Amino acid sequence: MPETIEVRPSPKPRHVFTVQGNLLAVPAGWELLPPGDAALSRRIKADGPHWIVKEKKGRKVFSRGIWAPAKRIEALRLALETERADPAYTRKLEQSRARRARQESAYQEDFKQALIDYLGFHPRYELLAKRLADLIGNHATPVGSGTVARTQRIPIEKRAEAATIAWLRHQTTAYDHMHIPRQKGARREVRRMLAQESKCLLAGYRQGTRIDVENCPLQKALQTSDR
Known part of the structure; x- marks a missing residue:
């Protein structure tokens, strides 16, 4: 089900929980983009289907990354690296x-x-x-x-x-x-x-x-x- 949804982490590899508590297998060919690069994360979200992983601890909610097609992550990462290498950037x-x-x-x-x-x-x-x-x-x-x-x-x-x-x-x-x-x-x-x-x-x-x-x-x- 490659669509844009919010999910929760699961201890089972390449699986997540929906907000309703259902266990989902991550689509083949997808990888997890760890949090930390805000610019790349924004581009992934704007470019197509993705799963946003969030974990609630107490009253706080933490980002655990974004699942998205690996090829798309790599392409956008390379494009961003090229852009960042430009002095104008x-x-x-x-x-x-x-x-x-x-x-x-x-x-x-x-x-x-x-x-x-x-x-x-x-x-x-x-x-x-x-x-x-x-x-x-x-x-x-x-x-x-x-x-x-x-x-x-x-x-x-x-x-x-x-x-x-x-x-x-x-x-x-x-x-x-x-x-x-x-x-x-x-x-x-x-x-x-x-x-x-x-x-x-x-x-x-x-x-x-x-x-x-x-x-x-x-x-x-x-x-x-x-x-």
């Missing part, structure tokens, strides 16, 4: 990388400003807000980090709020060491409760209240980050 690639770097730098600055806006600290704590925004932004914005800061599905203001609450959850609460029952909704409820605690923590800085730096979880987290 190198110049184009460098220009593309420079453009992405500029875009990424601009996004990081925009995101850190969104963090500062969300924090909304009293002028007394302005420097602390900038420092906290740097810490959260440096953690959340790198490409491939998989954090909420990288999604485009929600406005940047919501991304900043979610990233702040997530950082505070891990840095100022006992969340990482909690034993949470494996029950539906249990983890969500714990996160909701801790989010409220984090917002209460931020309220003091927003109001300009004098903070007990010896016992403030945020101050302790900032001290830890300096080490």
Whole structure:
């Protein structure tokens, strides 16, 4: 059945599982293109029938390659190698990388400003807000980090709020060491409760209240980050 489908790995050589759980034999003459060459993978997908292999582990989904006709993979690989050997390709690639770097730098600055806006600290704590925004932004914005800061599905203001609450959850609460029952909704409820605690923590800085730096979880987290 040479068509374009998504499949799951199988321990049986040259076999895969469909998303419905059915075992399929890989068509004769096909080979597995490992993940790693994004340009070649895109061309394989655009050129004809192929099977995309994905594996889910926990909440994450990993690419395990693409099954496609071996002759087609080899032909497209050779064409791509020839193209890459052309100096014009190198110049184009460098220009593309420079453009992405500029875009990424601009996004990081925009995101850190969104963090500062969300924090909304009293002028007394302005420097602390900038420092906290740097810490959260440096953690959340790198490409491939998989954090909420990288999604485009929600406005940047919501991304900043979610990233702040997530950082505070891990840095100022006992969340990482909690034993949470494996029950539906249990983890969500714990996160909701801790989010409220984090917002209460931020309220003091927003109001300009004098903070007990010896016992403030945020101050302790900032001290830890300096080490």
